[in-house]
Amino acid sequence: MNRRLLSHLSISTLAALVFFATTPALAQKSIPPAKAPVSPMQMATKKLDDTTYVKVTYHSPRIQDPKTAQKRVIFGKLVPYGEVWRLGANSATELTTTGDLELAGKKLPAGTYSLFAIPQADKWTLIVNKDVGEWGAYKYNKDNDVLRVDVPATKSADTYEAFTIAFDEKGTALNFSWENTQVSVPVRPAKKG
Template identity: 50%
Template sequence: MNQLATVFLIFFISTTINVFGQEAVTPRPSPLEVKTVKNEDTYVKVTYSRPHKRDREIFGNLVPYGKVWRLGANEATEITLTEDIKMAGRDLAAGTYSLFAIPQEDKWTIIVNSELGLWGAYNYKKDSDVMRFDIPTSTTSETWEAFTIDFEQRQDKTYLTMTWDKTKVSIPIDFQIIE
């Protein structure tokens, strides 16, 4: 009986130590977000992580001007198209791509790149660019705490928008059939 009690005590102590030794699961500081827009049988999906301002100076500091940025945090932002579209007036074939930007004060250079599964922009390769184009920035009246990618409908047009701090970029998306 004494031997059985000893085995039970050892089992109890080892499982108790294991239970209390586990780390608590905490949310990511830059949570994953997925945004989609649909037009008939075509959809566009953007997957990205949302960093927060947290009293930091964003553009020109945390996100330096003139350097390739992953458009978010953690993994590089990815865009998936189920059909060909026009992005900022340029043809973009159906598929999945990484999205990057080179921010400047008055414009961003948007980069659509064929490399997937990248962490940040550390392994970005210009040779894998599918397209690049410049989009002007605008200033918002309110401060956006979290980096936000969304789709907006304005006057029968769809825009892929990116907003953070007081900066906003709007990229026109055209779902018309490309020939």
């Protein structure tokens, strides 16, 4: 091949590459996002002091039944009174703390734990358990409880469609709200020494 033809081919090849690189491919297809989960994963976080950061990871179910779109009765029916509950949906709720905590006056060492509850109409027993990565409460083992605290359950004039876990603004309580029920667990960094 002569040099002039080779040069011409190189310029033509370069032009074609630039054209195809800057032109959207006609064969591309749009891929929709995955279907939104029925009980999406949520997090509640709070820095309580210089060494204590707390994160609660949970799945947030709704009052409305995802299959029938009907409102459900939550406490006493969907979530039975007197039975261990995963404190949300799907996998058990998990709490991680970088420093020692006091939950309702009881000391909890730094670490990652599963949270469960035993709801009653007037109080809940909050359970902190050392087993993590559990699906629901199906394999809950009471022997691995780190601590249990009883806290009052109150009725709210507001209705919480989504199960919600949140720290109050001051970081002095961890609150659980769903339907017309609210539970508040006092929380603070453990006293040093």
